[in-house]
Amino acid sequence: MQITIRRAGEADFPAIIALIREFAEFQKTPDRVHNSVEQMQADKDLFICFVAEDAQQQIVGYAACFFAYYTWSGRNLYLDDLYVKESPRGYNIGTKLLYKVIDHAKASNCKKVRWQVSNWNTPAIHFYKKMGAWIDDVELNCHLELK
Numbered sequence: 001m002q003i004t005i006r007r008a009g010e011a012d013f014p015a016i017i018a019l020i021r022e023f024a025e026f027q028k029t030p031d032r033v034h035n036s037v038e039q040m041q042a043d044k045d046l047f048i049c050f051v052a053e054d055a056q057q058q059i060v061g062y063a064a065c066f067f068a069y070y071t072w073s074g075r076n077l078y079l080d081d082l083y084v085k086e087s088p089r090g091y092n093i094g095t096k097l098l099y100k101v102i103d104h105a106k107a108s109n110c111k112k113v114r115w116q117v118s119n120w121n122t123p124a125i126h127f128y129k130k131m132g133a134w135i136d137d138v139e140l141n142c143h144l145e146l147k
Helices: 010-026 037-042 093-107 122-130
Strands: 003-007 048-054 059-070 074-084 112-114
Touching (some): 003 093, 010 037, 048 093
């Protein structure tokens, strides 16, 4: 399968939002998606995203990330989402997207790439470990919704 990995642009935001919703369905948390194309446009200076495009120029996956500063390590790139549609899985698209994120982090002088994975998502855990990631089973996520 021919796949191109490239930086996303504003024209890609509708397709990315659709994939974000699909990912939320996969995570069984569709009610937690509150983002929109308009919000992404307003936040475009903060939004870093790479997309996987097939030979028909359809976006079949994405990796969204942002820069963060952690007091223990300094400048990091935080991988917020990595998602590939179900039908093209098995063609190393996730691997290509993750390598693109890693390359971007290195080019940006980051010390680490950080992300989270659901503890029930065994295939993703195995994938990340195969890629060399260390998975911390001590920390818990905290969310405080601001309204």
